[in-house]
Amino acid sequence: DTGVSQDPRHKITKRGQNVTFRCDPISEHNRLYWYRQTLGQGPEFLTYFQNEAQLEKSRLLSDRFSAERPKGSFSTLEIQRTEQGDSAMYLCASSLPYEPGGETQYFGPGTRLLVL
């Protein structure tokens, strides 16, 4: 069973450009989460999907950010008109519909974004 994968692993872009990240969850995991982690901090929640439905969005997800999960499998996170403050690690996690004792989120390796 492969884990959560993310692509690309690293992205350098210039301010004002658009970037898109992809996340492939563990197969059969119907829940998918995006988090952002800045230097020296723990991850912060951005948004959550159950199958293809986006059920929750954090206030951190400004209108420049959009996430999709069109077929309930992989997900994309797009940042438009990037700003230097968007520089961070973007982490994706997925979880099973049900686990005894409670849901556990399994994370991917992350995409490190640097906005110049």
Next chain:
Amino acid sequence: AQKITQTQPGMFVQEKEAVTLDCTYDTSDPSYGLFWYKQPSSGEMIFLIYQGSYDQQNATEGRYSLNFQKARKSANLVISASQLGDSAMYFCAMREGNQAGTALIFGKGTTLSVSS
């Protein structure tokens, strides 16, 4: 107020010794879950151990155990017989409530350095 507090920015331990990483939490929800994740320099968040608020016994997973003191709202991670490969950032996280699809709230992490 912070929901998850990790007061140790860095910890140092020698190989084969045990180490305790502190975590305190704050919630008024009677149902919650506590997690520990390891983040090596590569960036991936690796799930280590889970403790549910109603679990009577402390969770254990191999060399990892969780010292859960509900009245004190603490959930310390104990790593026995440290190995060089344990050097990483460690995050404590909480899920409030028992509903699936709830975002994790992370602490700021503790850097563990294991020396030979």
